[in-house]
Amino acid sequence: MAPHTEQLTRPAVRLQGLTRSFDGRTVLDGVDLEIPAGQFVALLGHSGSGKSTLLRAVAGLDHEVTGSGLLTAPERVSVVFQDSRLLPWRRILPNVLLGLDGRGAEERGRAALAEVGLAGRERAWPSELSGGEAQRAALARSLVREPELLLADEPFGALDALTRIRMHALLRELWKRHRPSVLLVTHDVDEAIVLADRVLVLDHGRIGLDLTVDRPHPRSYRDPLLSEYRTELLGALGVVEDTD
Amino acid sequence: MTAVTTSTVTAAPAAAPDERPRTRRRALAPGRRLPAARLAGPLLVLALWAAASAAGRLDPAAIPAPWTVLRTGVHLWTDGTLAGDIATSLQRAGYGFAIGLTAGVVLALASGLSRTGEALIDGTVQLNRAIPTLGLIPLFILWLGIGETFKIAIIAIVVYIPIYLNTHAALAGIDHRFVELAEVQGLSRARFVREVVVPGALPGFFVGLRLGVTGSWLGLVVLEQINATSGLGYLMFQATNYGQSDVILVGLVVYGIFGLVSDSVVRLVERRVLSWRRTLSS
Structure with a gap:
């Protein structure tokens, strides 16, 4: 990916101390995050962990939400929602x-x-x-x-398993061709590992884990090396796998 | 272990009748529609009416025979009275309807698209709705005189209320996800109205439109029968004084045709405009 290295030096998204709260409940508690241009990032978290709040903040969709912090995002931002919203x-x-x-x-x-x-x-x-x-x-x-930045809020969450696998390949291929920065919000650990080059775990309103997945694409769900990432991510999410 | 039901079903068409498939359930839906179903009832009534008249079982002064009504209708039409009265009535209803339609849509948009508009308009219209419009007639006669203006004003009010209410409800019911989408896609205010608000509110608008059309005829009948010197209602009112029940029936038939034709036109337009909807009726 040599032609893109100089692009990667310029951050596409920068969050500094981003805080958001609803009715006095703090959902994002001073998030610091930089996403270099052209990077494919997945954001994991429990439901209610604030991952959608983070995405909506970056998308500029959080009117009437109290919060503070600095947020820089590119001019051309596209959003894919969980429903197709046609x-x-x-x-x-x-x-x-x-x-x-x-x-x-x-x-x-x-x-x-x-x-x-x-x-x-x-x-x-x-x-x-x-x-x-x-x-x-x-x-x-x-x-x-x-778009310079593509935000995706659980875009494949409502699809059946077979369609989802085909969509993964399509998204990755489109990313390769157009090279936007991608922030993919998901609750599916496997989806995050297979697609993204960097996986973040949001925990109690902060980035709890920032993991670089350094494996060549296309990745298989059966790749044994990916299971190490899987274990680490699940650990960060507080899930203990039965290994029997 | 083999597929028990299917194999017996296909293998035994000639076998005993109690071997028939048992998987078929009792059909609870009303089933297929009868041909010309909408006309069957009215035609039956017409036939009974004609039969009773022919048998001499109906008092011709109270309920004249169908052919008497038809003959009177033709007669009134050829001497020009009916055509003139219809034109007058249509004009009243048309003006009132056009004004009511415009007011209903404009007010609904103003109230649906801005909080200030909502605060000023919605409560006022709801209050207006609480007063039966026909109860305003005495006041309007005092204000506007007994001419055409007050009749058109009353019809306009009867029409604008259902159009406003239904369009406004549809506007308020536009899925918030589409508003969000419009923001993400960077739509301007005008384009948001054109791409999301108007199409989203159309189904409700058409419900209001149909009620408004019916309302305009209702208002027309009442207004013409109490305060008019021309028009269909006046024709019928005069006929009462002379005991011409056939003329009254001609008037009713014309009102009925008005209502039916206008409702069909609205429905036709609705079907074309809302062709994207695949509802149960299609």
Whole structure:
């Protein structure tokens, strides 16, 4: 990845002492984090650990939330949600182009759809797509804006296991081609290990573990070396595995 | 161990009748629709009416025969009275409806899109709704005189209330996730309204529109029968004085046609505009 090394020196996201609280309950308690440009990061945590709060803060979606701290994020940020969030009253291509203007937008939209394997479905209604297809359309919608940072909030959580494996490969491939920084929020330890080059564990409102996963891609779920990472991450999450 | 049910079912079509598949459940849905189902009931009533008239079982002064009503209708149409009255009535309903529609939509948008608007408008409309609109007639006659203006004003009020209420409810019910999406995609306010708010509120708007259309006819009938010197209601009111039950029935038929046609038009538009919806009825 030599051509990208100089890019990696410039941080895409920087959080300093980021604090967020709801009704007096502190959810994020002074988070410090730097994500270099082009890095693929996964964020793990229990439900309620504040991982979605962190993502929403970076996305700028946390209006009316009390908090403090410094936050730097790139200008072009795209978000993929757990649900595909396609507007049911727009066909697929207009959904992908939502908020996009200018000449050539339609061409880019078609190209993005082709990239996620949905060429020819431009005129379909969202209700006609399967769960996996809808999520791929959502990926196309975030890619077409050429984001510097891609935020994904448990994007595969609602998909069946087989579709999820295919989506993992697709996401990794898209990342390789476009090289945005990625912050993938998930509760699935295996998903984090297979996809990300760096895995963070959020614990009691702070980054409890910052782990670099240094294994070549594509990774297999059966890779025995990955199980060491797995054990370490599960330990950080407070889960003890029965080894019998 | 083999698939017991399926094998017996397929292998024994000619066997004893109690070998039939038992997996089939009692059907609880009403089943397939009858052809021309909507017309069957009205046609039956019409047939009974005609039969009773022909048999001389109905007092022609109270309920004239269907063919008498038809003949009177043709007669009124050819001498020009009916056409003129229909035009007057349609104009009243049309103006009132157009004003009510515009007011309902504009107020709903203003109240749904801004908290200030909501504070000023929503409570006022709810209060307005609590007062039966037809109860405003005496006051409006004092304010606007007994001419066309007050009739149009009353119809407009009858129309704007259901349109406002349903459109506003639909606006308030727009999924917050879509608002979030619009923020993430960096939509401008105007584009947010065009891409998310308006399409999201359309289903509710159409419910209001259908109620508003019905309301405009209702208002029209009441207004024309108490204070008018022209129009369908006036024609019917005059007929009462002369005991012309056939003329009254002609008026009712025309009102019925108005209602049916306008409702069908709204439904047709609704089906085309909301084609993205795949509901149970489709």
